[in-house]
Amino acid sequence: MAVVGAGAAGLVAAIFAASQGADVLLIERTADGGRKILISGGGRCNVLPSVPAPERFVTDSPAHLMRGMLKSWPLHEQRAFFERDLGIPLALEEASGKLFPQSNRARDVRDGLVALARDRGVRLQFDTLVTGIVASAPGFTLRTPAGEITAMRVILATGGLSVPATGSDGTGLRIAETFGHRMVETYPALTPLLGNPAAGHTALAGVSLNARLRAKSGRRAVETSGGFLFTHRGYSGPSVLDISHVVTRHPDVASGFSGAEASAKAASRTIRAQWSPLGVREWTARFDAPSASVASLLGRHVPARLAEQLMTEAGVPADRRTSSLRRSERTALIDKLTSYELPVIGDEGYKKAEVTGGGVALDAINQRTLESKRCPGLYLCGEILDAFGPIGGHNFAWAWATGRAAGLAATEPS
Numbered sequence: 001m002a003v004v005g006a007g008a009a010g011l012v013a014a015i016f017a018a019s020q021g022a023d024v025l026l027i028e029r030t031a032d033g034g035r036k037i038l039i040s041g042g043g044r045c046n047v048l049p050s051v052p053a054p055e056r057f058v059t060d061s062p063a064h065l066m067r068g069m070l071k072s073w074p075l076h077e078q079r080a081f082f083e084r085d086l087g088i089p090l091a092l093e094e095a096s097g098k099l100f101p102q103s104n105r106a107r108d109v110r111d112g113l114v115a116l117a118r119d120r121g122v123r124l125q126f127d128t129l130v131t132g133i134v135a136s137a138p139g140f141t142l143r144t145p146a147g148e149i150t151a152m153r154v155i156l157a158t159g160g161l162s163v164p165a166t167g168s169d170g171t172g173l174r175i176a177e178t179f180g181h182r183m184v185e186t187y188p189a190l191t192p193l194l195g196n197p198a199a200g201h202t203a204l205a206g207v208s209l210n211a212r213l214r215a216k217s218g219r220r221a222v223e224t225s226g227g228f229l230f231t232h233r234g235y236s237g238p239s240v241l242d243i244s245h246v247v248t249r250h251p252d253v254a255s256g257f258s259g260a261e262a263s264a265k266a267a268s269r270t271i272r273a274q275w276s277p278l279g280v281r282e283w284t285a286r287f288d289a290p291s292a293s294v295a296s297l298l299g300r301h302v303p304a305r306l307a308e309q310l311m312t313e314a315g316v317p318a319d320r321r322t323s324s325l326r327r328s329e330r331t332a333l334i335d336k337l338t339s340y341e342l343p344v345i346g347d348e349g350y351k352k353a354e355v356t357g358g359g360v361a362l363d364a365i366n367q368r369t370l371e372s373k374r375c376p377g378l379y380l381c382g383e384i385l386d387a388f389g390p391i392g393g394h395n396f397a398w399a400w401a402t403g404r405a406a407g408l409a410a411t412e413p414s
């Protein structure tokens with residue numbers, strides 16, 4: 001059996017297939033594999049979340065298929081695999097609910113998976129790019145620049161398009177397409193957003209806070225909350241990354257659309273921010289309380305530099321006291337504090353995206369075995385599939401769960 005791609009999903013698929021006694025060749029284009037694991041979680045690797053969140057996953061495929069695939073390997077069993085089989089104890093980061101290796105070293109996770117694969121008898125072939133796969137009954141022929149490789153079964157775990165420098169540049173997606181699978185158009189997800197320089201937000205670069213963001217994706221309302229960071233080019237942080245797909249899916253508002261269609265698309269990518277836990281009612285009560293400096297009242301709930309910016313944009317003089325706020329100023333300020341329209345003009349794309357949205361549609365594969373419905377003997381797992389989760393270890397949970405399911409199923413007798 002051949003597994004193509006030694007990333008998170010491919011390594012786990014190979015380990016589980018070999019554990020069932022299969023002869024497994026794991027083919028990887030880079031010199032060492034698992035490069036996304038190495039850069040994950042800021043070099044610490046957020047291996048798993050502590051609490052599952054299937055409802056926060058994004059897919060255009062039937063959602064029950066995604067949930068079934070995710071649930072096939074419950075979190076506590078995934079955690080036990082890392083701690084028991086890999087010998088990598090995980091520690092909970094209380095504030096975020098994320099699980100990291102106790103060592104805080106992503107390298108331990110990558111090296112641990114590679115070592116376990118070798119230990120289970122997986123043969124690893126690095127520096128080998130698979131350029132095409134053809135069904136050659138029986139089995140498959142894999143094309144590489146160095147020649148052809150034959151295998152009775154193939155697991156395609158080549159990832160998506162995000163951070164191509166790690167090895168995932170979409171070759172695998174193109175290969176999947178050649179088999180006639182239904183594909184959902186891909187888009188960068190969990191990627192920072194670009195701000196309009198004219199908004200004057202570059203002066204806020206470095207300011208961070210907890211924010212609540214909301215937008216619409218098609219007919220669905222999307223809401224995220226958590227860390228928000230002003231950057232030199234725009235906006236980042238978990239709350240921004242988690243909502244970025246509403247922008248990346250409607251990238252080009254200006255061209256190709258006009259009238260109602262253009263405004264519907266523009267509305268789709270409008271992100272509104274609430275900068276503190278206080279909503280309209282709570283702010284109104286605070287402005288009604290005994291007189292105080294507006295700047296210092298705001299400064300109790302949002303960073304001072306942001307407070308200053310919001311006051312300027314609302315047309316409120318810096319020395320204004322709450323008792324002398326005009327009604328129009330108060331309304332404008334509360335609007336800026338609770339429903340601020342982020343001046344987003346684009347996104348950082350696949351170069352910075354943590355994952356790829358879209359990919360092979362989940363209804364193109366068997367829900368339990370992850371075997372292609374178009375091509376028996378071909379299995380697909382990981383980011384190549386049409387699903388991604390939020391920041392917090394959920395995307396590795398998807399890669400581990402689908403990798404294991406494909407690895408086990410590919411060893412079942414036909």
Ligand SMILES: Cc1cc2nc3c(=O)[nH]c(=O)nc-3n(C[C@H](O)[C@H](O)[C@H](O)COP(=O)(O)OP(=O)(O)OC[C@H]3O[C@@H](n4cnc5c(N)ncnc54)[C@H](O)[C@@H]3O)c2cc1C
Nearest residue numbers: 005007008009029040041046130159167382383393395396
């Ligand atoms: C900066 C960053 C930080 C992240 N942090 C986290 C985190 O902390 N927690 C979390 O849950 N998720 C995180 N993610 C997301 C996570 O890394 C991915 O969801 C996960 O790696 C996907 O696994 P995969 O095996 O499907 O794909 P990949 O990890 O992309 O692996 C695909 C592999 O296939 C190889 N390959 C591709 N095409 C071919 C070919 N044609 N022939 C041979 N080999 C090929 C590639 O070289 C690569 O090794 C992060 C992502 C990024 C970019």
